[in-house]
Amino acid sequence: MKKNLFKIAILIATIATSFPAIAQQKTGFHVLKDLPIGSSGGWDYILVDGANKRIYTSHGNQVNVLSTVNGDSIGYIPKTMGVHGIALVNSLDKGYVSNGRANSVSVFDIKTLKVLAEIPVGTNPDAIFYDDFSKKIITCNGRSKDATIVDPVADKVVATVPLGDKPETAVSDGKGKVFVNGEGTSTVIVFDATSYKEITRYKIDGGESPSGLAIDRTTNRLFIGCGDSKTMVIMDAADGKTIAKFPIGGTDGVVFDPGLKIAYASNGEGTISAIRELNANKFEFVENITTEPSARTIGIDLTTHKLYLPAAKTEPNPAGGRPKQIPGTFHVIEVGK
Template structure:
């Protein structure tokens, strides 16, 4: 019996660590424009999806679109501030931030900024500030989240991508064209550290493990870089799929999810703060490069669409993109 128990233990242990995460369904959303980030309002369980010149709001209980927020031209990011009943939306083509009421979805204010092509956005509850990261001017516009007023512009000396907060006075942001992470002091509103994250190249999506002070950067050379958020030291790297632009850390399950535009999600298990394993590669759909998760349910959401044939290059457009197939935009549900 003793030997049988040992055999059963070794037989079942691999299955205890295995995952059965898969693409389970799709949520249809009208519209044929492009997309970028998406965010979950955890209190109301609503999904805010950037979509061309609008933001679609999906009720996650019914999986139906319940509102469309207009006039967010070239929208990229949405930051949820439940304590203020606000959402802050970056309008990349208008060089503005749209502030809306989380309950009614009505416009509170449209804030013009000096930064060009605002992209990722972060609400930091600790400091009551909103950090808007501007792709073309390589800086961050800081808003007072209570008044919606611009308080400072922080030079970043490089193209900022996604960011994360430690909720204790520091904001981290990937610098895509320098292969760096910049650390911003939310009180001084200055960069206090610049960390090289080589061998990571073109870091985009960023997630943070607050329990272990670890940063997870997905990079253009198909690796995930894990960095010590106290020292800036690169701890390790792991392989992910091609074309990743998003990453999410599930603190409950100790899982990291990389959304890969090539049509997969890489699932990585955190064994402890410095040791990680790739557990699973989940087939999704090509173009599903950004990701978010409902912490209440552990369900992942990824936007994408279908594509037509790439047109022939011309002198005016030497690097054409495949057109989006009409009426094909949807949200992938992975769980």
């Protein structure tokens, strides 16, 4: 009997000490505060420059720039018609904004936020990013179904890559390959970052209408947020094989934190789905972090590990379709520990 009691005591102790370990697996993230922006207007992408403590958020026909330190307004970049995304080339002190309605990219001075030039690109440029391998700015053009390659030194278009599908988001592996989400065919399109030639295409297994996309360059894994199927598909960037799939929400944005080894998908229902990478072939669902409805895109500060999401209060649209934004409620949500 004493032996049995001793075994039970050990079992209870083991279970008790296991619970804190399990609890530590959660992110501990929650909404820290809201950063208000008084004017009205729609939004899309948000970019966080942790090194320079700035947040760039698309908003109507301008880009609002906030401080990550206190949330104060630093200024704004005007006349970015139908703005979608923002990219930075800090070594040149220049930034780039994709103007969906103007079919152009605005070039601005990072220090003054003054617009320096406007570059014609494809039709309805959406996502935009700086590829640190080729040292080029790349835009995903929704209606012309191609990608525009811009040399940020000369601020000139040097190539156009036909994609044959509506491109949503693109990332680089830092070694010469660019990966693009093809929304219409649920395909990842891969092209060479220097020759601008298509290399291959990967059909996304179990995911439809891919939007958000991130990459772990160390393990060569793609994190694909598929909005229609509400799925995150984790893919081997080398051969397109599916490594894992997780149910999430109606996402429009995905970021990856290489320090914490966590991918985050922002869901319009009002959550962030967190997926942890245990190793290159093993992943686990961590939790859904509560934000608020309409917070569907996401940016990450890699210096502080905080997340930022643009959002606004909405009300039903009498004409149907997408809910109407309540004037004066646009803000950026800060999420962290």
